[in-house]
Amino acid sequence: MSGSGPGPTAVPTARRGRRTVDLPDLVARARAGEARAVARLISLVEDASPAVREVAAALAPHTVRARVIGLTGAPGVGKSTTTTALVRAYRQAGQRVGVLAVDPSSPFSGGALLGDRVRMQDHAGDAGVYIRSMASRGHLGGLAWATPQALRVLDAAGCDVVLVETVGVGQSELEIASLADTTLVLLAPGMGDGIQAAKAGILEVADVLVVNKADRDGADQTVRDLRAMLTLGERRDGAWRPPVCRTVATRGGGEGVAALVEAIDExxxxxxxxxxxARRRVERAAREIEAIALAGLRERMGEVRGSVALGALAEAVVAGETDPFRAADVLLAQL
Amino acid sequence: MSGSGPGPTAVPTARRGRRTVDLPDLVARARAGEARAVARLISLVEDASPAVREVAAALAPHTVRARVIGLTGAPGVGKSTTTTALVRAYRQAGQRVGVLAVDPSSPFSGGALLGDRVRMQDHAGDAGVYIRSMASRGHLGGLAWATPQALRVLDAAGCDVVLVETVGVGQSELEIASLADTTLVLLAPGMGDGIQAAKAGILEVADVLVVNKADRDGADQTVRDLRAMLTLGERRDGAWRPPVCRTVATRGGGEGVAALVEAIDExxxxxxxxxxxARRRVERAAREIEAIALAGLRERMGEVRGSVALGALAEAVVAGETDPFRAADVLLAQL
Structure with missing residues (x-):
């Protein structure tokens, strides 16, 4: 399935110079599945370029049909190899696959991740796979902002499945859960055991739990712990009960990956x-709107920072002519 | 200087029940130096009670005259003992002293800190000292919000000097520097050496560097390192050159404290x-206004979260009838 194409068609990740963009043309080419056009559109939304609004407007009629699968877990549990194994499985089933690897700790993006390069080699030459690394610390902050836009781009490009992979640190696993239709939480035996996971609240975001590196000592115990904890949590009738899958993503075609794919399908x-x-997608859109609105407010606050108006208000406060609350009211009225 | 009064007059820190407040009376009593009135006013501003606006308005004409001295440094460098030694020195000079101990990691306030209790014992019975612990994680976030209001209360209560002490973690040392007229950065030999300090950017906020526990091994080296690094930094003519003071705050009357006081005076x-x-105070007021304005915006965003309006916008986005940017515009127009 790989190595047979004319050359690497994974999304080129080098930053492009900023030039005028023929947006309708770009969207049309992305929708035709042209990798470079997809890459360019993602760069536009990720950089929060002024064109991002036009891109969003152009993509709006094409509502997201792709299944969005989130993968999260502590560093070292094997997220990249699991992603690679899932990509392979979906490609074998004839699906077009997009991968967004979000690094919440890095201000850089565009292929800087080692894992990305490894995967690119694996799928180089396969026109049915788009792979993209994203930084989550953008100008306007966070996964919540750029990732949904990038999802729309990949969807418009005809992806049937989009895998969003992020390391589970801080709030990122909660953010990914709000983006995904199905969230996989990965664990490995002996690192980040079930109780740790429960404490961190990640069991609550998991739709499917994956114990990767299941050939290692302690895998049985980790699976038992997780199942016990899932039984403890009271769930209402008709609620989803997260299955616990065992995988060895590095082995052969990925041991246990077929069962994982079946769990995701279920x-x-x-x-x-x-x-x-439908409920999750509305909730996702609501969070996206909020994130954009907050970013807009912050931007406007940034504009008043150091402005003549704020300086004058600050001087009035120092002189005792007004208090900071009344001054803030005046400032807000000017936004 | 202590133990001679009728009883503990450090600010009582237990939370009061919420009752109607006679604000002009409270402000008048605080201005007369009544410790309980000062404590009550600080509680009002810290809790972001609705009365906070009235308190600020009532205090506005009384512009801050107190000198504000910030103390920051890593855990264990001896901030509390240094604060205690400085309080003693200023009290001996006949000054009225306020202390705000801000714990950026704690959501609790009001005397929960061990250090606070220790200090209260030391200065119990001294009507010339107000001591108050504050949590910086309040309803509306951060040191930037409540501390300036508490400063105004202490100033109105006749404090000549207010010491604001906070542990240097995350952004707190930058926040304290923006609040203080003079910022002391404390270091101890063998922990958080000069290079670490330089990396963390704390040298840039220091007006006076204090190597505390200067009787320990490595103190000379730490002082030399700091002086060398300060020489490296280019400063323009007339700029302040931060001195490096050596103290053993725990010893006797506080070894080196007289020289530290002189450095602060200089x-x-x-x-x-x-x-x-004047420039710093205008800058401080500007940040205070911004923080209040941002808190107000966040509060308004919180009100729309889960609202019918946001839900309808989110559904329109999911249906492809609009894009999230246009939806955010609609949301912002409703704020």
Missing amino acids: HRRWLDSSGER | HRRWLDSSGER
């Missing part, structure tokens, strides 16, 4: 039958 | 002669 059927998919 | 003279004090 969750998909539940999403549709329960109406949960 | 900085005070420079603040006045250079016009820097």
Whole structure:
């Protein structure tokens, strides 16, 4: 399935110079599946370029049809190899696959991640796979902002499945869960055991739990712990019960990956039958709107910072002519 | 200087029940130096009670005259003992002293800190000292919000000097520097050496560097390192050159504390002669106004979260009828 194409068609990740963009043309080419056009559109949304609004408007009629699968877990649990194994499985099933690897700790993006290069080699020459690394610390902050836009781009480019992979640190696993239709939480035996996971609240975001490196000592115990903890949590009738899958993503075609794909499919059927998919997508859109609105407010606050108006208000406060609350009211009235 | 009064007059820190407040009376009593009135006013501003606006308005005409001295440094460098030694020195000079101990990691306030209790014992019975612990994680976030209001209360209560002490973690040392007229950065030999300090950017906020526990091994080296690094930094003519003081705050009356007080005084003279004090106070007021305005915006965003309006916008985005940027515009127009 790989190495047979004319050359690497994974999304080129080098930053492009800023030039005038023929947006309708770019969107048309992305929708035709042209990798460079997809890359360019993602760069535009990721950089929060002024064109981002036009891109969003151009993509709006093409509502997201792709299944969005989130992968999260502590560093070292094998997220990249699991992603690679899933990409392979979906490609073998004839699906077009997008991968967004989000690094919440890096201000850099565009292929700087080692894992990205490894995967690119693996899928180089396969026109059915788009791979993109993203930084989550953008100008306007966070996964919540750029990732949904990038999802829309990949969807417009005809991806059937988009895998969003992020390391589970801080709030990122909660953010990814809000983006994904199905969230996989990865654990490995002996690192980040079930109790740690429960403490960190990640069990609550998991739709499917994956114990990777399941050939290692302690895997049975980790699986048992997780199942016990899942039984403890009271769930209402008709609620989804997260299965616990065991994988060895590095081995051969990826041991246990077929069962994982089946678990994800089962969750998909539940999403549709329960109406949960629609609810999640509305919730996702609401968070996206909020994030954009907050970014806009912050931007406007940034504009008044150091402005003549704020300086005058500050001087009035220092002189005792007004208090900071009344001054803030005046400032807000000017936004 | 202590133990001679009728009983503990350090600010009582237990939370009061919420009752109607006679604000003009409270402000009048605080201005007369009544410790309980001061404590009550600080509680009002810290809790972001609705009365906070009235308190600020009532205090506005009484512009801050107190000198504000910030102390910051890593855990364990001896901030509390240094604060205690400085309080003693200023009290011996006949000054009224306020202390705000800000714990950026704690959501609790009001005397929960061990250090606070220790200090209270030391200065119990001294009506010339107000001591108050504050949590910086309040409803509306951060040191930037409540501390300036508490400063105004202490100033109105007749404090000549207010010491604001906070542990140097995350952004707190930058925040304290923006609040203080003079910022002391404390280091101890063998922990957080000069290079670490330089990396963390704390040298840039220091007006006076204090190597505490200067009787320990490595103190000379730490002092030399700091002086060398300060020489490396290019400063323009007339700029303040931070001195490096050596103290053993725990010893006797506080070894080296007299020289530290003199260094702070020298900085005070420079603040006045250079016009820097006025500039810093305007800058501080500007940040305070911004923080209040941002808190107000966040509060308004919180009100729309889960609202019918946001839900409808999110559904329109999911249906492809609009894009999230246009939806955010609609949301912002409703704020």
